[in-house]
Amino acid sequence: MSQTYSFTGIFSKPVPYSSENNLVTISKIIVPRIQRNYAQGRNGENETKIRENFLREIFKNLAVNTVMGMNFMYGAVKKNKENDKEEYVMELLDGQQRFTTLYLLHWYLLNKEKKQNDPAFKPVRDALKSFLYETRTTATKFCKSLADYTCDFGEDKPSEHITKARWYYRTYDKDSTVAGMLVMLDAIDAYYKKYDIKNALERTDNLQFYVLPLMQFSKSEELYMKMNARGLPLSVFDSFKADFTGAMRKVEQLNNEKVQLEGGMEGEEVTHIENISIKLDAKWIDLFWNSSRKKDSDISYMRFFSRFFACRYLIDNQRAPKEMRDTEAAVNLFYTRTEKSKDQYLGFDKYAEELQAHPEYFTAAEKVLDTLQEHQGLIKESLTPVWDKDKEEKGNFFVDADITFTQTLLTVMGAIEEFILTFETFDEELYKKWMRVVWNIVENTDIDNLERVATTLRIVLPNFRPAERGFKSRI
Template identity: 30%
Template sequence: MNDQINETNSNKSFWKLINEYEIKIPQLQRDYAQGRQNDAAIEQIRDALIAEFYDALNGGNKLVLNFIYGDVRDDVFTPIDGQQRLTSLFLLHWYIFKRSGFNEGVELLGKFSYLTRDTSRRFCERIKDVELDFTKDNIKEQIEDTFWFSGNFKSDPTIQSMLVVLDVIHSTFINLDDFEFIKNALIGDECPIIFLWLPMEDFNNSDDLYIKMNARGKLLTDFEIFKAKLQNSQYMEMILGEDVSAHDKVVYISNYNNRFAELFYSRFQNKFDDAMMAFVQTYIRDDYYSKASESGVPQKDYRDEYKKIVKMNGSVFFRFIAAGGNGYSQVVKPKQIIAHSLMKINLLLEIFSEHESLDIRKTINKNYYSEEKIFSKNSSDMTFEETVARYALFEYIYKFGYPTLEPEVEAYNNWKRFVYNMVRNTDFGGRPEDSCEAMTVFRNLVDALGSPAKKEILQLIESFDLSKSTAEMKHQLREEKDKAKLIIKSEAWECLIINAEEYFTDGQIGFLMSFSLKGDDFDIAMFEKNFDTAKKLFNPSKNLNESCNSSLFERALLAMKDETKGHTGHLLKQKNSTTTWGFYQRDYGKLLSNRDGGIKRNAMHYLFEKLEDSSNVNSDLNTIIDSVDDTVFVGKDAWKLPFIKNDLFGILLGRFKFRNCIHLNNENQEILLLAGTTVRSYSMELNTLLLSEKLRASGINSGKLQLHMYMTGELYDPKDGFPLRYLSYKGYKVGYYITNRLEPTKLFCLKDSRDNISQYDDNEIFDKILKM
């Protein structure tokens, strides 16, 4: 800021400033915003600031409001930066002086004026004389009820903002008894609320000064505010010891100003300060809330609070840690948890500062995580999966340091492989409670490790008690326990397992292992054969290989024995639906997952057995379809036979395309083929569709045959009970009645041009239409 800022600056209280100068907010300044409503960020700043006022005036730490600077001329101070804080201080003093009956002080506050609008200026003059009943809950309404508060005052945004702030001050201070003590603190030489005052001179025009300074000036960042508060907090004693000196505190904080700042600057450039703030916030957040989860705090109590942390500014976040978190009674010694987090952060950043690149050398071919990429992403922008992975890896590095020796590197790579498999195959679903539970599991595993050794990591995984896992993680953890046992058992198993994990992107190979069970043991030869079959069918993403015909695959899979209760073991339930199933988007990976205990993938197991040693997968799939025993598909399985025998996947339904999702209801007798993914989309009834296909195959005039679709799950027209989905031909309509009888007869109905309805069985209706 060159020579325009005086070399001499001082700590100053609002009372001292207004005793020396008039304070005039210039026209070029924006409206007072700290009372703005319907703005969550402003509300957070406002509430935190007034709470800090309260704490400082009631024996808390001294509150320093950073730099306030501006033009001094003819005993008038025109702020360039600090308008919002000065206005809040003006309102605080007005309230305290009014409550304490300090009329001389109220009169002196008349030297504070707003020039942005005439109404703002007159409001600051008028409120000196307002008489209030402080036993009432609301200040704003009382001022608005005064005779002079006209419509122009009500439309002034600065005034409305001031009134909101006065109400917050009132609600914060209302129950205090000794306002004389508070008033004396505000006007005393040792006022606990001060700011750094920088008078500026030698500008010919104050408007010019305002424009130039706002183009060049820079406020303290959130992280600078947080560091300043941390340096003067009790956490310094908790981290560095009770006998910590002022010098030690400065050295501790200087790491963030120098060494750690360079670490972040090399990756984030001018956004390095925000990235440091986010790193500190999220690491403390993850430690604290994972402990809250482990301590039994109900999920509903912390799931929303977890999300708020990264939205806190420096002051608000410091208040969060100063209070020891959210005050959950179940969390024991919360400040020690936060202090330990700060110690972790410091050590991790010391470790990372020693390495130009953070990536740790690979001993396994597969790319799991890049430590460099993890660290180089702003922590506040991470997904839950990324957050959990970072936490699990950094906890290990915190405990054992950056691995350099070969055994240490190999051990870390096995830990990273385990973390990758667990995180990739756990559905966090945007739920912070699930990520908190996962971080607890990883932290406890790291705590239980005695040394950075590969065998010890594998033994720890093998012996892990599943009852201590989370519901979401246990499916994959069971697989990892089995794999750890086999890797310990032999190098041959280790080679096979690593190769299979490297082939499949998600590292989930539980289906290969379950298909290879012989009694209670895994058979290595069966595993090799199943892995070979899997590679013939699926690519690394578990989509079908391009050489494999998807329709043949799906029809052959439907022909396999179904051991699920609903006889829908070959299909996936669609989101937000209890009756919609399908091969939508052909996400076969879900049919191979561990999530349902393996029941749904049993059908896939039977298919693998039939394709064992296959040299031509499509030819063998065709053979499976051609050899289907029709008599097996009865009852709840009867709907599958038409799909197996007829190539219905992806067919056109009139002007729509079948999206390979079906609606199943009424003991699987109600079958609707969907043109979307839920029953709310257009759909066609299966038996009606099959009749239309049979008629077209017979050679009738297809141009006169039309399918009529319908939306939603309603089946019949409420007026006459005729099906809402039907085919039309030469003025006649043909539909199908759906019942829950397993062997229905005469369920087709025909409506003529006079709306007369008659019923027919399958053969009768076919012959009837052919003769039209």
């Protein structure tokens, strides 16, 4: 999948429909009713951080006129039932936030740079009118009116002119999507003035993304529900995922390496970054999804990553185990503070430091998650010792944040991760033997703090690593 699209290009370049060779042209992009409201314009701490980071990257690229990759837009491509013409629409399943921001950016630049009547920018005007919001009637009407609205707001904030327009109704004030769009337009205005870019609208084709129609991914409407059942505000995991994928783009090897597209057509390749991004949204979510606790699935997803990083820090860090008591050690954020915080995003700085020192953690997390999904039953069974009579009641701490998590279980998690990462393939019989050893050790060790976790892991793990990693197996 090498074809990229821009905000205007999505309406002119054909996209795959039912196969790679069956191409159709999209006439409309729709944000369907089931989608969450526009969240990038909210004023919460997490949303503000994501908005500022996203706009900063956009304007940096516009300033130097270079391509900015915006990952994938997932959508369900369907025939337009509103008329008899051979037209196709795409309902956005993931990418709504980014695409809405592109819509607002293009409207702003079209008016700010006074290109409303320039024939060269007719594709921009047409694209604005081809983007439809169906989350609420007020959002639908607002976007239609905004696409037709032209104004000269000079040095004023865009929101000041829009809210005074004759077509702007007071009922729009109560729509969180509309309110978020006005916040985003004012933020775009601030960055435009800060970077002082001339003719920025001419450079917006450099803001590019890939398109992945849903039917190519062999997923049903169930995926649609899972990707959008996380509430109206951006979740803790949404914030982490944005930072995680942003950090991943800085790894040259992942940018250059081509891999088979997960869930794609045979022979279809993408960069390793794009493949991991797809798995984050459309594959691994199955591990954490539970219809009885939809709103908590993102918390469990986030908790997996924080615990994963805690384990890697305890195993790989060169600091002495006793230094894990230091409140400034990253493991205290990954484990101690995060375990106490259910729905608060504690920032990405510590994660960024570890990923900069260990870029292999991106593919390590990928391998662990792939293995957890492929061997769910066996791994869940191994999360309690074979002699435990209450296995079914204990659950799976890898994927369920509601399960009480202790330092002992953190030790077990680290041992499982290391087994997965040590061997190229997952040997089920060897894994069972290893877990018997692990449980014998942890059940007979007093593990009541992070220092004990680090000590136990660093003593135990070298005893099973294979010869090719410089160790002899005792299993």
